[in-house]
Amino acid sequence: MKHFLSTKDLTTEEMLTMLELAESYRTNHLKLDQQLFAANLFYEPSTRTKMSFLVAQKKLGIETLGFQVEDSSVTKGESLYDTAKTFESIGASLLVIRHQDDNWYKGIIDNLSVPVINAGAGKGEHPTQSMLDLLTIYQEYGHFNGLNIAIVGDIKHSRVAHSNAHALQTLGANVYFTAAPGFEDRTLDFPYISIDEAVEMCDTLMLLRIQHERHNDEQYDATSYHEAYGLTVEREKKMQDHAIILHPAPVNRGVEIASELVECNRSRIFKQMNNGVCVRMAIITTLLKEWGMHNENSTYKCSTLSRIK
Amino acid sequence: MKHFLSTKDLTTEEMLTMLELAESYRTNHLKLDQQLFAANLFYEPSTRTKMSFLVAQKKLGIETLGFQVEDSSVTKGESLYDTAKTFESIGASLLVIRHQDDNWYKGIIDNLSVPVINAGAGKGEHPTQSMLDLLTIYQEYGHFNGLNIAIVGDIKHSRVAHSNAHALQTLGANVYFTAAPGFEDRTLDFPYISIDEAVEMCDTLMLLRIQHERHNDEQYDATSYHEAYGLTVEREKKMQDHAIILHPAPVNRGVEIASELVECNRSRIFKQMNNGVCVRMAIITTLLKEWGMHNENSTYKCSTLSRIK
Amino acid sequence: MKHFLSTKDLTTEEMLTMLELAESYRTNHLKLDQQLFAANLFYEPSTRTKMSFLVAQKKLGIETLGFQVEDSSVTKGESLYDTAKTFESIGASLLVIRHQDDNWYKGIIDNLSVPVINAGAGKGEHPTQSMLDLLTIYQEYGHFNGLNIAIVGDIKHSRVAHSNAHALQTLGANVYFTAAPGFEDRTLDFPYISIDEAVEMCDTLMLLRIQHERHNDEQYDATSYHEAYGLTVEREKKMQDHAIILHPAPVNRGVEIASELVECNRSRIFKQMNNGVCVRMAIITTLLKEWGMHNENSTYKCSTLSRIK
Numbered sequence: 001m002k003h004f005l006s007t008k009d010l011t012t013e014e015m016l017t018m019l020e021l022a023e024s025y026r027t028n029h030l031k032l033d034q035q036l037f038a039a040n041l042f043y044e045p046s047t048r049t050k051m052s053f054l055v056a057q058k059k060l061g062i063e064t065l066g067f068q069v070e071d072s073s074v075t076k077g078e079s080l081y082d083t084a085k086t087f088e089s090i091g092a093s094l095l096v097i098r099h100q101d102d103n104w105y106k107g108i109i110d111n112l113s114v115p116v117i118n119a120g121a122g123k124g125e126h127p128t129q130s131m132l133d134l135l136t137i138y139q140e141y142g143h144f145n146g147l148n149i150a151i152v153g154d155i156k157h158s159r160v161a162h163s164n165a166h167a168l169q170t171l172g173a174n175v176y177f178t179a180a181p182g183f184e185d186r187t188l189d190f191p192y193i194s195i196d197e198a199v200e201m202c203d204t205l206m207l208l209r210i211q212h213e214r215h216n217d218e219q220y221d222a223t224s225y226h227e228a229y230g231l232t233v234e235r236e237k238k239m240q241d242h243a244i245i246l247h248p249a250p251v252n253r254g255v256e257i258a259s260e261l262v263e264c265n266r267s268r269i270f271k272q273m274n275n276g277v278c279v280r281m282a283i284i285t286t287l288l289k290e291w292g293m294h295n296e297n298s299t300y301k302c303s304t305l306s307r308i309k
Numbered sequence: 310m311k312h313f314l315s316t317k318d319l320t321t322e323e324m325l326t327m328l329e330l331a332e333s334y335r336t337n338h339l340k341l342d343q344q345l346f347a348a349n350l351f352y353e354p355s356t357r358t359k360m361s362f363l364v365a366q367k368k369l370g371i372e373t374l375g376f377q378v379e380d381s382s383v384t385k386g387e388s389l390y391d392t393a394k395t396f397e398s399i400g401a402s403l404l405v406i407r408h409q410d411d412n413w414y415k416g417i418i419d420n421l422s423v424p425v426i427n428a429g430a431g432k433g434e435h436p437t438q439s440m441l442d443l444l445t446i447y448q449e450y451g452h453f454n455g456l457n458i459a460i461v462g463d464i465k466h467s468r469v470a471h472s473n474a475h476a477l478q479t480l481g482a483n484v485y486f487t488a489a490p491g492f493e494d495r496t497l498d499f500p501y502i503s504i505d506e507a508v509e510m511c512d513t514l515m516l517l518r519i520q521h522e523r524h525n526d527e528q529y530d531a532t533s534y535h536e537a538y539g540l541t542v543e544r545e546k547k548m549q550d551h552a553i554i555l556h557p558a559p560v561n562r563g564v565e566i567a568s569e570l571v572e573c574n575r576s577r578i579f580k581q582m583n584n585g586v587c588v589r590m591a592i593i594t595t596l597l598k599e600w601g602m603h604n605e606n607s608t609y610k611c612s613t614l615s616r617i618k
Numbered sequence: 619m620k621h622f623l624s625t626k627d628l629t630t631e632e633m634l635t636m637l638e639l640a641e642s643y644r645t646n647h648l649k650l651d652q653q654l655f656a657a658n659l660f661y662e663p664s665t666r667t668k669m670s671f672l673v674a675q676k677k678l679g680i681e682t683l684g685f686q687v688e689d690s691s692v693t694k695g696e697s698l699y700d701t702a703k704t705f706e707s708i709g710a711s712l713l714v715i716r717h718q719d720d721n722w723y724k725g726i727i728d729n730l731s732v733p734v735i736n737a738g739a740g741k742g743e744h745p746t747q748s749m750l751d752l753l754t755i756y757q758e759y760g761h762f763n764g765l766n767i768a769i770v771g772d773i774k775h776s777r778v779a780h781s782n783a784h785a786l787q788t789l790g791a792n793v794y795f796t797a798a799p800g801f802e803d804r805t806l807d808f809p810y811i812s813i814d815e816a817v818e819m820c821d822t823l824m825l826l827r828i829q830h831e832r833h834n835d836e837q838y839d840a841t842s843y844h845e846a847y848g849l850t851v852e853r854e855k856k857m858q859d860h861a862i863i864l865h866p867a868p869v870n871r872g873v874e875i876a877s878e879l880v881e882c883n884r885s886r887i888f889k890q891m892n893n894g895v896c897v898r899m900a901i902i903t904t905l906l907k908e909w910g911m912h913n914e915n916s917t918y919k920c921s922t923l924s925r926i927k
Contacts, residue, residue: 355689
């Protein structure tokens with residue numbers, strides 16, 4: 001694996017190996033003993049993904065280079081390729097990129113000579129988010145085979161849904177979609193079920209955020225949407241005892257999910273964020289190893305110091 | 310002290326202990342030997358406060374996580390609580406927050422499980438600014454008891470005035486307010502005196518910045534304001550020999566204070582900024598100690614390397 | 619040399635010494651063993667210059683303080699001088715400043731007590747860009763004496779052209795300008811030649827970016843401009859075998875230069891960016907040494923770890 005761009009590229013073994021590595025980083029992790037630079041190029045807003053990449057990099061001892069589109073040469077018309085090549089030229093050994101184009105990496109990736117991680121591609125893929133969702137499920141069940149997983153909400157505009165559907169199918173889970181009319185994505189071949197069917201049968205309910213910023217003029221009423229298609233307090237009561245709730249956040253409280261459920265017992269929403277750090281550490285070290293930029297001899301072990309929740 | 314939110318919460322002993330600790334950090338300070346992360350969440354513009362927190366954290370060996378509201382999930386409607394909880398989840402051991410709400414910490418603080426520092430709350434409080442003002446006065450006089458201190462300017466919109474008035478009263482100083490008509494804050498019970506009375510009788514003149522961004526359509530003429538209510542070159546001559554001038558900056562030169570007085574002999578304006586670093590180091594280590602995240606054995610001493618001015 | 623502001627201030631010996639130092643940093647460089655802070659104050663957008671200063675500083679072990687104009691007290695009207703003085707007060711030992719004023723440093727530099735580097739001054743000077751251009755030429759030819767160098771494009775608005783013309787003249791090169799009508803700068807005394815003369819006779823073709831953001835309402839057609847004044851595929855074929863192409867980037871592909879030439883054999887465009895890091899390291903250590911903030915005993919050598927391209 002030279003780059004980390006899409007869950008479609010990943011085999012079951014590759015995913016499980018990375019999840020085990022991520023889990024091991026919760027208690028002990030490597031610190032590189034050479035000075036490497038990572039460039040984090042976010043063309044779209046981000047809190048969780050950007051910040052957990054920063055924490056992951058700093059825990060590994062990697063120097064971080066920030067980038068604000070509006071203060072950069074992007075404002076002078078510089079292309080993504082030229083910007084990426086610039087960071088490579090000034091010494092970045094790793095590029096982490098989020099961009100509004102669903103396929104931003106196609107056409108440029110072959111001309112870059114450092115590993116690249118997709119931190120979100122328009123409505124296309126968000127494979128590192130998928131890996132942290134997988135880790136959260138794996139911590140719960142220890143496997144994926146035969147699990148019933150419902151992905152619920154704005155499927156059409158959700159890169160999270162796309163990456164998770166592919167990954168979970170590869171891993172042997174039964175994937176179902178639930179969407180309000182107009183929010184379906186018919187280009188993907190997964191069965192649609194209603195929210196009421198989903199809450200009763202699933203082991204994991206993966207809620208999605210309504211992507212207001214990707215809708216054009218479609219209007220919807222938050223309260224009606226919540227009643228008809230969201231996880232209400234009433235619906236949560238019908239979930240199986242062991243079933244858990246995921247959401248990539250930020251949460252539209254009272255829309256996809258009742259505000260009082262965000263931190264309920266079966267919610268893993270903040271645990272997902274915590275998992276994001278060790279998952280991204282595992283993705284980074286896997287790639288650096290593949291590129292010969294790190295091996296176990298060029299690192300030292302250190303116990304994880306920030307508190308595990 | 311679990312959080313640092315308001316000078317109203319502080320006893321005389323707590324303040325003096327922190328000032329002594331801050332003063333000691335000017336020559337020697339601790340460096341934590343574990344990797345901790347601080348999240349600096351500034352919802353309003355800042356140069357001095359943000360940068361001196363960064364310097365304070367880096368001197369203590371704490372990793373910093375930046376945050377630009379406009380590049381974050383705040384643009385997708387994420388609440389302050391959800392954002393704070395996110396940073397906690399990804400590993401921040403300390404939150405430093407500036408927000409436009411006068412009482413942003415009320416209602417959210419009990420659900421956070423890391424120490425929180427108020428770096429400015431709307432027109433409410435700005436307790437870390439107050440601590441650096443106190444240190445500057447303390448360096449000058451060695452005590453606060455019976456000192457005459459005039460807080461001058463836009464009292465109504467000034468969180469600095471509010472925090473300082475409470476703190477100085479606790480410490481035994483005589484606090485007076487001076488304000489142009491409309492700039493008073495009648496919710497606080499301190500005597501108002503004229504600018505001409507203030508300059509003649511005070512030991513410390515604490516000037517405030519006119520908060521243009523918090524005024525609505527009130528217009529004022531800078532030159533007339535300066536003549537009537539500002540520290541002019543003429544007024545400065547009437548100050549007592551030992552009296553000093555403070556201003557939290559940024560300064561509106563020629564409005565609150567004559568431009569040529571900004572770096573005059575009795576001005577402590579740039580010294581205040583310098584003091585901001587060691588004061589914030591003291592506040593941080595005091596909180597981390599309280600939360601069991603640092604003790605003297607888990608640190609090593611290092612001499613302060615940047616030049617003291 | 620107390621500050622690094624203009625190539626007009628530099629002697630041949632000073633420039634060559636810095637180029638040799640920069641070249642030596644490609645394989646081995648110093649890491650300061652005291653904690654110093656650099657403030658990078660960019661009032662105009664930047665990718666390359668800002669990021670290569672960051673990499674240079676981090677390689678030297680210097681802590682970096684970022685600054686976004688729109689999140690700072692500049693939005694409250696704070697002047698450049700007051701902002702610079704603020705960073706000095708909170709502990710910065712080095713200021714790197716880019717500002718839209720052609721002469722921003724005049725009038726303020728004498729009141730600052732830390733070294734200042736000009737990272738771009740409006741349409742005036744950009745001396746660190748010039749130094750990396752010089753290093754790129756020096757790597758190619760080992761000298762400057764008698765080299766024919768054509769600076770081509772938007773001379774009038776280009777601080778890069780101004781800094782390079784002065785420096786190259788000092789170093790003994792023959793400098794020619796090539797500009798479309800209206801893009802000349804008649805305040806500088808260098809001969810103008812046509813683009814077709816330039817490509818045939820020069821050893822180095824220094825292309826400039828058209829500074830759209832500094833033009834007012836002048837309109838031009840990119841295709842016509844490219845044909846008449848740009849480096850087309852046809853013109854490149856007429857260059858001497860050994861001649862090289864420079865461009866400070868970001869590149870307007872298809873305007874100043876044909877897109878397919880950006881990474882052609884004689885292009886040094888990405889090598890220039892790579893050179894930017896070691897050149898800026900050399901400028902920084904030269905200034906710190908001058909100010910007594912570093913000497914060889916207070917540093918330790920380390921091999922350059924990021925891959926040299």
